[in-house]
Amino acid sequence: MNSDTTQVDDLQLIALPSAVNCTDLFVRFALSEWSLRPMVEETSRAACQLVTEVVDNADPRAPGLITVRLRVCGDRLVVEVDDGRLVSRELPLPAGLTGSSVPLPRRERRRSxxxxxxxxxxxxxxxxxxxxxxxxxxxxxxxxxxx
Incomplete structure (x- = not known):
């Protein structure tokens, strides 16, 4: 992970068609938590496209694992998909935002x-x-x- 990374979240999925929908939900949740809602649609499209490519090339009888990772790094949001081969897309943060200015979520450690x-x-x-x-x-x- 790059030392400029100020925020990261990831999700592990099985390389099945349902992974695409799970990726969309994951992106929407993470970017909402990070107050990056203006980037949701573009980021979701990029992440879902990367996951779709992995799922399309996976063996449906023995699907492997996929890790979907979102990183705020400098003035960019990085979408990574790793199934043994790492592919990524970088998207610029909205004007005037840098990784250090993205508000971090506050999570309480309490039971539902x-x-x-x-x-x-x-x-x-x-x-x-x-x-x-x-x-x-x-x-x-x-x-x-x-x-």
């Missing part, structure tokens, strides 16, 4: 209401049985897919 509600509803008995039961269902599902 849904997570708090679920934990309040769970009986307090160690949770070992629940974890084992969930693991059994996962393993059963994975074994069934191999048949």
């Amino acid at each position: 209401r849904a997570a708090e509600q679920i934990s309040a509803e769970q009986p307090v008995h160690g949770g070992a049985e629940i974890g084992h039961e969930v693991m059994q269902r996962i393993l059963f599902g994975l074994n069934r897919d191999q048949d």
